[in-house]
Amino acid sequence: MxxxxxxxxxxxxxxxxxxxxxxxxxxxxxxxxxxxxxxxxxxxxxxxxxxxxxxxxxxxxxxxxxxxxxxxxxxxxxxxxxxxxxxxxxxxxxxxxxxxxxRSIGELLEVCHRLHLPKSFGVSAIVLMRFFPTIKYELNTIRGALKFRGIGISLFSTLFHLPKNFYLTLIPLLIRTVRISDEITTVALTRGIDLDRDIVSFSExxxxxxxxxxxxxxxxxxxxxxxxxxxxxxxx
Structure with a gap:
C-alpha cells in the first residue's frame, strides 16, 4: 500500500x-x-x-x-x-x-475478516487501540486547561501541589473516560457488532x-x- x-x-x-x-x-x-x-x-x-x-x-x-x-x-x-x-x-x-x-477502522475489520478472526475480537482490538490515544489527547487537554488557570505551570508547582493537581486531573479524566467508552460502544453498535452476519467493508x-x-x-x-x-x- x-x-x-x-x-x-x-x-x-x-x-x-x-x-x-x-x-x-x-x-x-x-x-x-x-x-x-x-x-x-x-x-x-x-x-x-x-x-x-x-x-x-x-x-x-x-x-x-x-x-x-x-x-x-x-x-x-x-x-x-x-x-x-x-x-x-x-x-x-x-x-x-x-x-x-x-489505520482506518474499515481496513482493520477487513483484515480481521480475512484472517477468519471473530468479529468481536476485531472490534475489541480496534476499541482498545482507539481508546488510549484518545485518553492521551484528553489528558493533554485537561493539563492545558489547568495551566491556563495557573495550576501546574512548572514542575515545582506540580510537585508542591501534587494532591490538588491529582484530583483536578483525575476527576475530569474519569468523566471523559466514561463518555469516550459510551461513544466507542455506539460506534461499535453502528458498525453491526451485534449482528450475526458478514459486514461489507469499503476499505481496499x-x-x-x-x-x-x-x-x-x-x-x-x-x-x-x-x-x-x-x-x-x-x-x-
Whole structure:
C-alpha cells in the first residue's frame, strides 16, 4: 500500500512479524542478539518512512538499556532491572506493530475478516487501540486547561501541589473516560457488532509482491539470528 509516496505494509505483515519476533525474544539468550533484532525492527520502520517513530523506539531502547546497566548486580533493584529488561525486549515485537492503530477502522475489520478472526475480537482490538490515544489527547487537554488557570505551570508547582493537581486531573479524566467508552460502544453498535452476519467493508486491502518480500526477508533475518547465536555465538 502506498500513501503519500510511502510504502505501508499490509497489516498482516506487521502481525506475522510481531508473532515471529515475540517467539524469537523468548529463545534469544545474548544481549547482542536482542540488539541486532531491535536494529532489524528499526530498519523495518525506516523502510516505511516512519522516521520519527523509529527515533522514538530507538530512544526508548537506549534509555532502558542504560537503566538496566546501572541497575545490574544490585540486589535491591533486581525486580526493577527485570522489568526494564523485559520492556526493552518487548520493544522488538511492538516496533513491528507500530502504525496499526493509525489505520482506518474499515481496513482493520477487513483484515480481521480475512484472517477468519471473530468479529468481536476485531472490534475489541480496534476499541482498545482507539481508546488510549484518545485518553492521551484528553489528558493533554485537561493539563492545558489547568495551566491556563495557573495550576501546574512548572514542575515545582506540580510537585508542591501534587494532591490538588491529582484530583483536578483525575476527576475530569474519569468523566471523559466514561463518555469516550459510551461513544466507542455506539460506534461499535453502528458498525453491526451485534449482528450475526458478514459486514461489507469499503476499505481496499491488497497483498502485493512487496509485502511478500518484506515478510520473507525480515522473517529470515530474525530467525537466522538464533542460528548464528547457536552455531557461532557471535564469535567469528
Amino acid at each position: 502506498v500513501r503519500e509516496n510511502k510504502f505501508i505494509t499490509d497489516i498482516r505483515v506487521n502481525v506475522i512479524l510481531a508473532i515471529i519476533s515475540s517467539i524469537a525474544i523468548l529463545i534469544y539468550k545474548k544481549e547482542i542478539t536482542f540488539a541486532i533484532a531491535f536494529t532489524v525492527s528499526i530498519v523495518f520502520i525506516l523502510f516505511q518512512g516512519q522516521y520519527r517513530k523509529a527515533l522514538n523506539f530507538a530512544s526508548a531502547f537506549v534509555i532502558l538499556f542504560i537503566l538496566s546497566i546501572l541497575m545490574a548486580g544490585k540486589s535491591g533493584l533486581a525486580t526493577l532491572w527485570l522489568f526494564t529488561t523485559i520492556a526493552r525486549h518487548l520493544l522488538i515485537p511492538l516496533s513491528f506493530l507500530q502504525g496499526i492503530s493509525e 486491502v491488497k497483498w502485493t509482491n512487496k509485502n511478500t518480500v518484506f515478510l520473507i526477508v525480515f522473517s529470515i533475518v530474525i530467525s537466522s539470528l538464533k542460528i548464528i547465536e547457536i552455531k557461532w555465538g557471535w564469535q567469528f
